[in-house]
Amino acid sequence: MEAPATTLGAGVVKRVSRLADGRELIYYDDPGTTLPAARRLDERELGGRPETATMRRDVLTGDWISVAAARQNRAFLPPADLDPLAPQSPTNPSEVPDLYDVAVFENKSPSFGPALDAATGDAPVAVDPPQGLADLDAPGLGRSRTSVGRCEVVCFSPEREGSFGTQSVTRARTVIEAWADRTAALSALPGIRQVFPFENRGEQIGVTLHHPHGQIYAYPYITPRTKLLLAAIEREGADLFERIIAFEEEGPRVVLEAEHWIAYVPFAARWPVEVHLAPRRHAPDFAALTEAERDELASVYLRLLRGVDRLYDTPTPYIAAWHQAPVDVARDTVRLHLQLTSPRRAADKLKYLAGSEAAMGAWIGDVPPEQSADRLREAVNA
Known part of the structure; x- marks a missing residue:
């Protein structure tokens, strides 16, 4: 299936698709890519998405702590033949259904989201409309809010090993265009107050996947830093x-x-x-x-x-x-x-x-x- 295409800066082509559970998947093709325009659909049988986490306010600091228990089930140093960020194959039902240059998709086990303007259980949305933005800074013990927002994975390459620094200049430029495009898109979502692209590299940092990738967090508040x-x-x-x-x-x-x-x-x-x-x-x-x-x-x-x-x-x-x-x-x-x-x-x-x-x-x-x-x-x- 040919995904709808948009040409961005530097000749990067953006193609929007969906994963089997409804999560957004976006391909960013290098200028002059050899990949075909048609991309396979994700035909996995997936369960429902995890419920949006709840965040709790630390009254001693004013910081909000997202309690995202679903992250306990995320992949941890899987063998190379089960790399969840590699293109899908008959033996590897990964997160990306087809070949790609750069791919961005919603995290399966997010710290924030997938809800953007809906409450979870008895926790209100992050920004309570009657009080406005100041609600997050209000005093009080035992305050909780829904961890609305978005967490995305940015795959720098289909290769199973490496980092941003191992990419070509052309590929680095494609990732930069993806960062710019996602920053604009995430900033426009309801309830988002800050967008943070980052890359963790190395097991000493806590990396659980060797595949060259980064992440983007879209927070419902301005971060403490x-x-x-x-x-x-x-x-x-x-x-x-x-x-x-x-x-x-x-x-x-x-x-x-x-x-x-x-x-x-x-x-x-x-x-x-x-x-x-x-x-x-x-x-x-x-x-x-x-x-x-x-x-x-x-x-x-x-x-x-x-x-x-x-x-x-x-x-x-x-x-x-x-x-x-x-x-x-x-x-x-x-x-x-x-x-x-x-x-x-x-x-x-x-x-x-x-x-x-x-x-x-x-x-x-x-x-x-x-x-x-x-x-x-x-x-x-x-």
């Missing part, structure tokens, strides 16, 4: 990101520079490996990037990731977190940027968050940021 950022902007000024980039550009921690992008180890880096990547021009999210910025990012991001992998003889575990502005506030002040972090402090040592960091949020850096920048800069330019 971003609330701290909003407070910093309120304290430091609306031009905070512009001044950070100017400050780092004049210092010793720049790792990589390009026309539209700059990568640097931040002045107060927490992790043994920590590098930020930001556009020089203000853009609140992927959807706001120009074609030229997206094109350059494909090669710049690959250079950065491959440099990170050259730090040691084996692949570096990391979390690649793309911070974007909330959907409805601070669009002119919060800039899209990557925060890539790794707990690897030596070839055979990891940094574990123990008493001070985990319990009190009081960090102690193991590696001086300037020393980390020197090593990363050398690795990126090798």
Whole structure:
């Protein structure tokens, strides 16, 4: 069956389909792909989708905790012949029914969703219309809300092993276009307040699938980390990101520079490996990037990731977190940027968050940021 097609930037073609249980599946074809336009339908016999989780408010911090018990049943390091992200075969009833370049689909065991504006049990929707957005910040013990939202899986390649950094420049550009397209689409869904693309890499991080992939979370609230950022902007000024980039550009921690992008180890880096990547021009999210910025990012991001992998003889575990502005506030002040972090402090040592960091949020850096920048800069330019 030929899926409806839309041509996006850089010649990427988007084809929309559905999985057997109704979840959305989107193919993003590379420019000049050799894949046929027709795609097989998902003919598996699947049960119903899990009920949307409920989130509970931690009265000590104000944070919302989504209790998603269905995630206990997700795949855990399956054998290669049962890879759930590989194209389906007669012996592997995976999540993607046909060959693909890049595929995005709704997570089978989501932390948020699939409900967007419906309540679960006796937990109201995340944003209660009579009270509006302020309802999530209201005081009180024992408060719960439905974990509305969307969680998606982004498959970077049909290959069973690798990561974003092992992809070609063309494939990286296709994924970037997918991130931009999904950011715009998810931001427009009811109840969504923030969209977060990320990649977890390595078993040391907790990865349960070796297949090269990332995820996108669409939250019904502004995340705690971003609330701290909003407070910093309120304290430091609306031009905070512009001044950070100017400050780092004049210092010793720049790792990589390009026309539209700059990568640097931040002045107060927490992790043994920590590098930020930001556009020089203000853009609140992927959807706001120009074609030229997206094109350059494909090669710049690959250079950065491959440099990170050259730090040691084996692949570096990391979390690649793309911070974007909330959907409805601070669009002119919060800039899209990557925060890539790794707990690897030596070839055979990891940094574990123990008493001070985990319990009190009081960090102690193991590696001086300037020393980390020197090593990363050398690795990126090798």
